[in-house]
Amino acid sequence: MDLRAFQDIVHKTRDLRRTQTLPKFSPADRDTLIRKYHPDYRERAYRPIQFGPNAGDRTVRELACLLEGESPVPADLPLTPDQTADVLVVGGGGAGCAAALHAHGKGAKVILATKLRLADSNSVMAQGGMQVAIAPDDSPVQHFLDTLKGGHLKNDHQLLKVMVEEGPTIAKWLVDLGVLFDRDADGNLQVKKGGGSSKPRLLTCSDYTGLEIMRVLKDEVLNQKIPLLEFSAAVELLSDGQGACTGAVFQDLDNKRFVLVAAKAVILATGGIGRLHIQGFPTSNHYGATGDGLALAYRMGAPLVQIDTFQYHPSGAVYPEQLVGQLVTEGIRSEGGHLVNVKGERFVNELDTRDVVSSSIILECEEGRGVRTASGREGVWLDTPLIEVEQGEGALEKHFPAMVRQYERYGVNIRKDPVLIYPTLHYQNGGVKIDVNGETPVKNLFVAGETSGGLHGRNRLMGNSLLDLMVFGKRAGLTAADRAKSMQQGTLTLAHLDQFRAEARKHGVSNQITSPMILPAYTRTPT
Amino acid sequence: MAKAEFDTENVIDQEEVLRPKMVTVEIAGKTHQVPDGITLMKALWYTGHEVIRGAGCLGGFCGACAAYYRTKHDPKVKTCLACSTAVEDGMSFSLVPPFPARKATYNLSELKDPKQDLFELYPEAPLCRNCNACTEACPQNIDVREGVWRAVFGDFKAVSEMFMDCVMCGLCVPVCIADIAPNLVAVYASRAQGVHYTEKPKGLFKRIEEIQDGQYQEDWDRILRMSDEELQTASANIK
Numbered sequence: 001m002d003l004r005a006f007q008d009i010v011h012k013t014r015d016l017r018r019t020q021t022l023p024k025f026s027p028a029d030r031d032t033l034i035r036k037y038h039p040d041y042r043e044r045a046y047r048p049i050q051f052g053p054n055a056g057d058r059t060v061r062e063l064a065c066l067l068e069g070e071s072p073v074p075a076d077l078p079l080t081p082d083q084t085a086d087v088l089v090v091g092g093g094g095a096g097c098a099a100a101l102h103a104h105g106k107g108a109k110v111i112l113a114t115k116l117r118l119a120d121s122n123s124v125m126a127q128g129g130m131q132v133a134i135a136p137d138d139s140p141v142q143h144f145l146d147t148l149k150g151g152h153l154k155n156d157h158q159l160l161k162v163m164v165e166e167g168p169t170i171a172k173w174l175v176d177l178g179v180l181f182d183r184d185a186d187g188n189l190q191v192k193k194g195g196g197s198s199k200p201r202l203l204t205c206s207d208y209t210g211l212e213i214m215r216v217l218k219d220e221v222l223n224q225k226i227p228l229l230e231f232s233a234a235v236e237l238l239s240d241g242q243g244a245c246t247g248a249v250f251q252d253l254d255n256k257r258f259v260l261v262a263a264k265a266v267i268l269a270t271g272g273i274g275r276l277h278i279q280g281f282p283t284s285n286h287y288g289a290t291g292d293g294l295a296l297a298y299r300m301g302a303p304l305v306q307i308d309t310f311q312y313h314p315s316g317a318v319y320p321e322q323l324v325g326q327l328v329t330e331g332i333r334s335e336g337g338h339l340v341n342v343k344g345e346r347f348v349n350e351l352d353t354r355d356v357v358s359s360s361i362i363l364e365c366e367e368g369r370g371v372r373t374a375s376g377r378e379g380v381w382l383d384t385p386l387i388e389v390e391q392g393e394g395a396l397e398k399h400f401p402a403m404v405r406q407y408e409r410y411g412v413n414i415r416k417d418p419v420l421i422y423p424t425l426h427y428q429n430g431g432v433k434i435d436v437n438g439e440t441p442v443k444n445l446f447v448a449g450e451t452s453g454g455l456h457g458r459n460r461l462m463g464n465s466l467l468d469l470m471v472f473g474k475r476a477g478l479t480a481a482d483r484a485k486s487m488q489q490g491t492l493t494l495a496h497l498d499q500f501r502a503e504a505r506k507h508g509v510s511n512q513i514t515s516p517m518i519l520p521a522y523t524r525t526p527t
Numbered sequence: 528m529a530k531a532e533f534d535t536e537n538v539i540d541q542e543e544v545l546r547p548k549m550v551t552v553e554i555a556g557k558t559h560q561v562p563d564g565i566t567l568m569k570a571l572w573y574t575g576h577e578v579i580r581g582a583g584c585l586g587g588f589c590g591a592c593a594a595y596y597r598t599k600h601d602p603k604v605k606t607c608l609a610c611s612t613a614v615e616d617g618m619s620f621s622l623v624p625p626f627p628a629r630k631a632t633y634n635l636s637e638l639k640d641p642k643q644d645l646f647e648l649y650p651e652a653p654l655c656r657n658c659n660a661c662t663e664a665c666p667q668n669i670d671v672r673e674g675v676w677r678a679v680f681g682d683f684k685a686v687s688e689m690f691m692d693c694v695m696c697g698l699c700v701p702v703c704i705a706d707i708a709p710n711l712v713a714v715y716a717s718r719a720q721g722v723h724y725t726e727k728p729k730g731l732f733k734r735i736e737e738i739q740d741g742q743y744q745e746d747w748d749r750i751l752r753m754s755d756e757e758l759q760t761a762s763a764n765i766k
Contacts, residue, residue: 178718
């Protein structure tokens with residue numbers, strides 16, 4: 001059938017749909033739906049991890065292989081440091097920059113290392129906004145409860161309380177650095193409503209929130225002259241032989257040489273895992289999102305939590321083919337955009353949590369009410385023209401300039417036509433276990449941002465990631481800087497790696513992949 | 528996700544997928560055959576290029592994959608982001624290496640008069656000769672030249688609004704005959720606008736005080752003692 005004919009169904013049913021209100025599912029129905037259709041419940045995609053701190057725990061096969069993988073570092077690597085720091089930050093996204101700036105502000109000698117460029121990250125792509133409970137009728141306690149509900153009550157209460165309570169202070173820090181959040185007529189920060197939230201709580205910079213924050217943080221890291229190690233991938237941590245972290249080994253991506261950095265404290269802020277393409281899903285993540293920090297921390301003995309759960313963002317682009325996997329901002333649904341099946345019917349309350357909405361889309365497609373592309377993908381419609389019907393002409397260009405541009409490049413006018421979407425691998429809900437200061441059970445090893453786990457439970461609420469990054473990046477940075485003042489640099493050994501390799505042999509694990517992956521293998525080799 | 532076979536119900540006709548067509552493109556001076564319509568970035572991977580510098584978010588937000596391209600028979604060399612531009616037959620393209628632009632360093636909160644300080648930090652900014660090459664080079668369709676002038680005239684608010692789309696690809700920099708780095712000038716002006724010329728958000732400050740004064744302590748004490756069942760009810764009933 002012609003694309004136009006499918007789209008006409010959406011146009012013809014718009015007026016009828018505008019009169020409908022779809023109730024949210026009951027807690028029991030949500031559970032049933034998720035268990036049946038959410039990718040987290042596809043048994044075949046999972047297996048137990050064979051050894052290490054999480055031996056016996058289930059996770060997706062792609063991650064299990066990565067955690068059990070072989071380090072590229074030879075056992076006899078000379079352990080003379082090339083550089084030294086009080087605080088070594090690994091990762092140049094939101095959490096890394098927040099950690100580096102705060103540690104530097106406390107007087108610590110900081111090195112920020114990143115495998116691509118400073119600020120290359122998922123943070124830069126965050127479109128939806130940052131949740132902070134600042135509206136007069138809102139409170140940190142309500143933010144806590146909403147997040148808990150979204151996370152199926154599996155969130156770490158202490159981490160969550162810290163995040164929601166420090167949200168306003170972090171917003172002030174960003175405002176003081178010059179981040180231009182959208183404002184109300186009275187000059188206050190404007191708040192928008194996000195999926196799964198009971199109150200409007202999203203701070204935004206149109207649909208460029210992450211980009212604006214990262215432009216500012218990158219500029220500030222450069223202004224503060226924090227030493228950088230760019231295009232250097234962390235490939236192993238260093239330990240003192242007694243279980244504490246003392247630095248990291250990097251591989252310079254230009255000349256492939258190993259670079260050793262001795263540090264009193266290490267903060268891993270390496271981001272997410274989307275480029276592992278778990279269960280074959282396309283991903284919204286950036287090029288370097290290969291879960292490096294999980295593998296490094298795991299080999300060092302740091303336990304992981306909730307690594308059996310991932311977030312599949314409901315609105316990944318499906319058509320045109322060039323956009324597959326890329327995110328279509330949730331803001332469209334926040335502003336009232338409908339999800340519509342091939343028959344022109346709505347099927348879920350669009351503002352429900354991401355796991356519920358994604359499961360509903362998968363259900364529609366599995367039951368044959370999706371629209372399929374000739375390349376074998378399928379999806380449902382997101383009714384973008386509805387936004388202008390409701391809010392007047394120009395509303396999309398005003399509130400969603402990035403999305404208008406995203407589609408315009410391929411000749412699709414989202415003001416006139418709906419777009420096809422399907423869940424895309426978006427976020428790693430779990431990660432390395434941390435305390436309220438971002439420290440792992442491994443002494444002097446901190447983790448912040450998406451690499452850490454526990455805060456979001458089994459489903460992260462929209463807009464909580466940017467806040468998570470900033471709050472725990474800050475706390476890890478401050479705590480690490482404080483720690484560094486009162487201690488000596490420990491010795492550099494690979495004792496943990498020797499032990500890890502012995503464990504692998506003991507469990508008969510061989511033919512391991514090289515881990516971390518560093519970059520996905522997209523380059524085609526001639527056949 | 529890709530299925531080898533499927534029924535034809537609910538399927539959009541897509542010529543390019545039903546009959547995959549190969550096109551000829553020139554990548555950094557060498558001719559290759561690639562599937563029509565894939566992105567420039569995918570064409571690089573398809574032809575065996577290993578991309579380290581030059582790939583970032585892959586979603587059009589980070590500016591890592593700035594590229595020059597030219598279409599068949601057209602003498603005009605244009606700019607784009609390689610992750611979000613499709614190849615076509617006869618196209619020539621190359622990724623653009625990072626340009627060694629000078630970034631001024633400053634402590635924004637300590638500046639007394641940021642609109643005047645611009646001329647100290649970026650003395651080349653007022654030397655724009657209006658050639659408009661920066662605007663033509665912008666893959667985000669920002670009126671860069673106008674933005675530089677607005678910055679020079681102190682209209683930082685306009686600069687911040689015009690450059691909200693800026694992905695810092697830096698394509699405006701090498702084309703400037705006055706050696707201005709418009710994107711860096713814009714970051715400075717936008718941040719200065721935020722730090723010095725934007726109203727302080729009173730509601731935010733009030734909330735910070737409320738938290739510091741322990742206004743939510745009672746609620747916390749109540750909530751943190753709850754069992755999972757009670758929390759479930761409390762979070763379900765929240766309005």
